[in-house]
Amino acid sequence: MREKDISRLQTALFPSRRWGSGLLVAALLLALYAIVILGLRIERPSLFVLYLGATASLILAYQRLPVVSRQIARDFRDNAGLAAVILTVLLVLYPIVVRDDPYLIHVAALSAIFAVMALGLNITLGFAGLLDIGFAVYFGAGAYTSAQLAIHFGVGFWLGAVLGGFVAAAFGFVVAWPALRVHDHYLGLVTLGYGLMMNLLARNLKFLTNGTDGVIDIPPPAIGSHSFTEPLNILSLSMPFQTNFYYLASATALVGALVSYRLLNSKLGRAWEAIREDETAARCSGIDTRGLKILAFSTGAFFGGIGGALYAHMIGFISPDSFTFLESITILVMVVVGGAGNILGVVAGAIALVILPERLREFEHLRLLIFGLALVVLMINRPQGIFPRTRTRRGPRPGIESIPLEPSADRASPA
Amino acid sequence: MYTLVAVGFTLFFGVMGLINFAHGEVFMIGAFAALVVGRLFTNSGIADGWALIATMLIVAILFCGVLGIFIERLAYRPVRQAPMLVMLITSLGVSFVLREGVKEFFPEGANPLGFPSPYKFESLHIDLIAVGYTQVAMIIASIVLVAGTNLLVERTWVGRSMRATADDPDAARMMGVGIGNVIRNAFFVGSALGGVAGVMNGLYYLSIRFDMGWTMAIKGFTAAILGGLGNVYGAALGGYLLAALEVLVVALVPQGSQYKDVFVFLILILVLMFRPSGILRRAAQKMG
Numbered sequence: 001m002r003e004k005d006i007s008r009l010q011t012a013l014f015p016s017r018r019w020g021s022g023l024l025v026a027a028l029l030l031a032l033y034a035i036v037i038l039g040l041r042i043e044r045p046s047l048f049v050l051y052l053g054a055t056a057s058l059i060l061a062y063q064r065l066p067v068v069s070r071q072i073a074r075d076f077r078d079n080a081g082l083a084a085v086i087l088t089v090l091l092v093l094y095p096i097v098v099r100d101d102p103y104l105i106h107v108a109a110l111s112a113i114f115a116v117m118a119l120g121l122n123i124t125l126g127f128a129g130l131l132d133i134g135f136a137v138y139f140g141a142g143a144y145t146s147a148q149l150a151i152h153f154g155v156g157f158w159l160g161a162v163l164g165g166f167v168a169a170a171f172g173f174v175v176a177w178p179a180l181r182v183h184d185h186y187l188g189l190v191t192l193g194y195g196l197m198m199n200l201l202a203r204n205l206k207f208l209t210n211g212t213d214g215v216i217d218i219p220p221p222a223i224g225s226h227s228f229t230e231p232l233n234i235l236s237l238s239m240p241f242q243t244n245f246y247y248l249a250s251a252t253a254l255v256g257a258l259v260s261y262r263l264l265n266s267k268l269g270r271a272w273e274a275i276r277e278d279e280t281a282a283r284c285s286g287i288d289t290r291g292l293k294i295l296a297f298s299t300g301a302f303f304g305g306i307g308g309a310l311y312a313h314m315i316g317f318i319s320p321d322s323f324t325f326l327e328s329i330t331i332l333v334m335v336v337v338g339g340a341g342n343i344l345g346v347v348a349g350a351i352a353l354v355i356l357p358e359r360l361r362e363f364e365h366l367r368l369l370i371f372g373l374a375l376v377v378l379m380i381n382r383p384q385g386i387f388p389r390t391r392t393r394r395g396p397r398p399g400i401e402s403i404p405l406e407p408s409a410d411r412a413s414p415a
Numbered sequence: 416m417y418t419l420v421a422v423g424f425t426l427f428f429g430v431m432g433l434i435n436f437a438h439g440e441v442f443m444i445g446a447f448a449a450l451v452v453g454r455l456f457t458n459s460g461i462a463d464g465w466a467l468i469a470t471m472l473i474v475a476i477l478f479c480g481v482l483g484i485f486i487e488r489l490a491y492r493p494v495r496q497a498p499m500l501v502m503l504i505t506s507l508g509v510s511f512v513l514r515e516g517v518k519e520f521f522p523e524g525a526n527p528l529g530f531p532s533p534y535k536f537e538s539l540h541i542d543l544i545a546v547g548y549t550q551v552a553m554i555i556a557s558i559v560l561v562a563g564t565n566l567l568v569e570r571t572w573v574g575r576s577m578r579a580t581a582d583d584p585d586a587a588r589m590m591g592v593g594i595g596n597v598i599r600n601a602f603f604v605g606s607a608l609g610g611v612a613g614v615m616n617g618l619y620y621l622s623i624r625f626d627m628g629w630t631m632a633i634k635g636f637t638a639a640i641l642g643g644l645g646n647v648y649g650a651a652l653g654g655y656l657l658a659a660l661e662v663l664v665v666a667l668v669p670q671g672s673q674y675k676d677v678f679v680f681l682i683l684i685l686v687l688m689f690r691p692s693g694i695l696r697r698a699a700q701k702m703g
Contacts, residue, residue, distance in 0.1 A: 131500060178688045185434055185499055186687050189636070193687075196633065197680035204674065329507060336504055365519055372511025375504055380493040383501040 021075035022082055028072065029086050037097060040104050040355065048359060059386065091250055095243040102240035107358050109242060112249035113310045115350035118334040119256040119343065120303025124172075125332075126341035127269055128296035129276030130179065131188040134195025135304055135331045137175070138168035140202060140323035142305025143312035144209055147218045150313070157221030161309035168305020169298040171198075176297035180290055195328050202320040214319025218312050221248065228313075245314045252310060253347065256303055260343050263299075272296055337378060339385030349385070420612050420635030421642065421650035422564055422605070436506040437486060439632025440513035441606045444482060445475040445613025446623040447517060450528060468618070475610035483606025484599055492595070510628075518625040527624045553615050560608060561651040568647055573600055630676070637683040657682070 035055065042048045062069055076083055098104040117139055124130050142164035149155035149163060175194045179187055202209045209215070220228040221244075228244040263269045274282040275289055283289045312318045330353060338349025360367055378386075420442055449471035456467050490509050494501050568574035579587040580597045588594055616631075617623045638657045642649025657679065664675045 131503075178684055181688050185503075188500075188503060189434070189640070190684050190687050193633075193637075193680040193683040197677050197684075200674070200677045200680075204677075333504065336500065340500075366515070368511050369515035369519065372508040372513075372515065375508030376490050376512065379497070379501050379505040379508065380490070383494065383497045 022079050024072075024075050025079045025083050026086055029083060029090065033090050036351075037094075039359070040098070040107070088254075091254075092247075095239055095246055096237065099237070099239050099243075102242045105240060105242040105246050107355060109246040109249045109314060110311075111351040111354040112246070112253040113307050113314070114331065114334065114354050115253040115347045116249070116256045116310065117304050117307035117331050118338070118346045118350040119253070119260050120300040120307065121331050121335050122300075122340065122343065122346045123260060123263065123272075123303065124296050124300035125335055126346065127264060127276065128272040128293060130293060130296055132175075132191045132297070132300065133188050133332060134175065134191040134193075134198070134328055135300075136323040136325070136327040137171050137195050137198045138301040138304030139308040139311070139327060139331075140198065140318075140320075141168040141171045141301075142308030143318045143322070144202070144215070144308075145305070146309035147215050147312040147318055148208075150219050151215065151217070157219075157309070157313050161306055161313075164309035164312075165302045165305035168308065169302040172297040172299075172301025172304075173294060176294040179297065180293060192325075192328075195325060199320055199324055202323065209320065212320060214317055214321075215312075216317050218316045218318070220316070221313050245310075249310055249314070252306060256306075257343055257347060264343070268292070268295075333375065337385050342385070345385060420609055420631055421638035421654045422561060422608055422647055434503060434506065434636070435605075436503070436632055437509040437513060438605070438609055438635065439628030439630070440510050440517075441479050441483060441486075441628070442609040442613040442616070442631050442635075443623070443625065443628035444513060444517060445479045445610025446617040446627070447521060447613075448475050448478040448610065449614040449617055450623060468614075471614050472611060475614045476607040479610025479613070480603040480607035483602035483609075486606075487598060487602040492598075495598075510632075514625055514628060521625070527622050553619065556611075556615070557651075560611060561647065564604065564608065565647040567604065573597075577601055633683075634679055637679055637686075640683065641686055 035058075039048070039051055039055065042051055062072075094108060095105050117135065120138070121132060121135050124132050142161070144164075145167040146155075146157065146160035146164035149160045150157065155163070175191060178190050182190055203212050205211075222228060228248070229241050230244075231241050232239045232243045232247075264273075271282065271287045271292055274285065274287055275292060279289055308323075311322070315322075334349040334353045335346050336349075337353070338347070339345035357367060357371075360370070420438065452471045452474050453467065456470070486509055490505050491502065494505050566574075568577060576587065576592045576597050577600065579590065579592055580594055584594055587597075612631075613623075616627070634657060635654075638653035639650045640653070641656060642651065642653030660678065660682065661675045664678050
């Protein structure tokens with residue numbers, strides 16, 4: 001009834017429903033963008049806390065009103081292409097909007113890097129349902145590989161990052177073998193132990209990692225003669241050098257999201273989901289659960305390695321302290337809080353979990369305390385994450401294969 | 416020490432299917448509670464070492480036991496039906512809260528704190544081997560406590576209801592077992608044991624830190640797995656084995672002290688892979 005009212009109101013406001021929902025999508029995206037930038041710009045801690053409260057209640061309100069949220073979700077689905085274009089433009093414009101403050105660009109680049117890694121864990125955990133509490137291993141593997149190759153063998157960033165991804169995937173492959181034998185809690189423990197062990201090895205194997213001193217002076221990436229530590233000049237605008245990394249990391253995250261999305265909707269993704277929902281049933285249906293589990297670990301790890309390489313070359317310094325248990329947990333929380341399996345949710349989770357700690361520096365010493373409390377409260381109230389995975393029916397229902405399918409709007413995503 | 420922590424883990428896991436990361440923090444808080452007792456004693460000028468230790472233990476047992484019940488009530492009960500990933504993250508959250516809480520709100524909490532030593536360093540000489548009284552007392556105390564816990568689990572009504580819950584919560588409930596109470600009991604006993612281990616750790620090293628719980632949690636858990644989760648004696652055995660292994664690694668492998676934790680984690684992974692029900696497989700099946 002109320003839903004009908006809303007659509008009637010909409011038809012009254014906008015003569016053509018299509019145009020109406022398109023405008024709505026554009027307005028909503030712009031509003032969201034403004035909210036995020038406002039959050040980044042607020043200087044006073046007290047104001048920021050107020051802002052957090054307001055944002056949280058907005059999200060809550062959105063979720064408490066299924067009529068509105070369903071309508072919005074439908075509008076986004078109908079205008080997926082438009083939404084993607086607007087989002088891309090907004091992302092491209094971001095450094096120009098905040099170009100007076102390089103720090104904000106740096107933070108955004110960092111969020112994008114963590115988004116890449118969270119997307120990786122999302123494949124392992126969200127798609128295939130395999131718990132991995134040692135994700136920092138792949139982060140570290142990618143970072144060290146690419147950094148050491150660049151320093152000692154002069155391998156450029158582009159090749160180094162890909163190699164870093166593959167080395168990380170090998171690390172994922174290694175842990176996947178023991179992981180095949182164990183489930184649930186035990187799987188979590190195996191990966192946890194793996195993460196802690198690798199961190200200790202990184203501290204002690206000095207010839208590979210230079211121990212706790214870390215690796216310094218990692219050369220920045222370059223395109224042609226343009227080094228990434230030089231300011232970026234677009235038209236007549238000179239942008240701080242962080243912009244280079246911002247574009248690189250965002251593009252990687254975008255590619256990561258697209259790959260994730262394509263994977264999720266492929267045969268492979270469905271097989272992973274089948275394993276997550278019921279492994280025995282999946283195996284009975286002829287799915288190679290062993291091979292696919294290994295593949296899930298390796299693919300996730302590959303993303304982690306790429307993220308690690310980006311991180312190493314952006315920060316220019318890595319040490320075992322950058323890849324501790326806390327990082328593993330942070331990435332895990334990004335995925336769980338964002339809603340495991342939901343690609344956009346995971347990216348949102350990554351952005352929130354990078355920006356919030358940066359913004360809460362005033363409360364430095366209480367940060368982890370707040371983090372812990374927030375986790376407990378969140379898990380009690382929203383165990384599925386803030387943006388739970390929506391279950392969509394894919395493909396034809398059994399028995400109606402012969403009916404030609406119309407291009408279904410249900411299958412488009414609001415990306 | 417590993418033994419006592421491991422027994423706590425075993426209880427939580429057996430009864431609730433929960434990996435309680437916060438258990439290491441309870442252990443740490445036990446040590447801090449005892450530290451407060453120690454300072455009170457020093458201030459009031461009571462010099463009797465045994466009275467001090469006894470008070471420390473009682474305070475740690477009560478404080479940690481009650482803390483365990485509180486944690487269970489506030490954090491774990493609401494997520495009891497939720498998937499295990501949710502419980503896991505909840506326990507990580509609790510662990511952060513406890514650790515950072517001590518770090519921030521205990522005076523000088525961020526630094527290592529000296530622990531009062533209630534007796535002079537005497538040691539027992541058997542031929543060439545010198546064994547400190549502390550060590551002897553600790554070994555005896557841990558044996559007594561483990562045996563006591565085992566009696567509790569195997570022979571009493573409380574223990575029987577715990578085992579029933581571990582085997583099949585639904586069936587237990589139908590038989591009239593109050594699951595909530597059982598879990599509360601398990602948390603009291605497990606946390607109290609953790610607290611005792613914390614006091615011992617303080618007495619032994621004479622220095623405690625807010626972040627000492629985390630390593631202990633991992634090692635205690637490894638010990639519990641080694642012995643077979645849900646098996647009290649197995650956990651005890653796992654604790655002793657793990658400690659022995661660490662000593663051996665330090666003694667035999669060059670630069671062993673740097674790598675001893677690597678071996679701990681390696682053992683954890685290997686045991687999980689090949690003997691997930693622990694080295695005492697048959698005994699472990701008794702408690703699920």
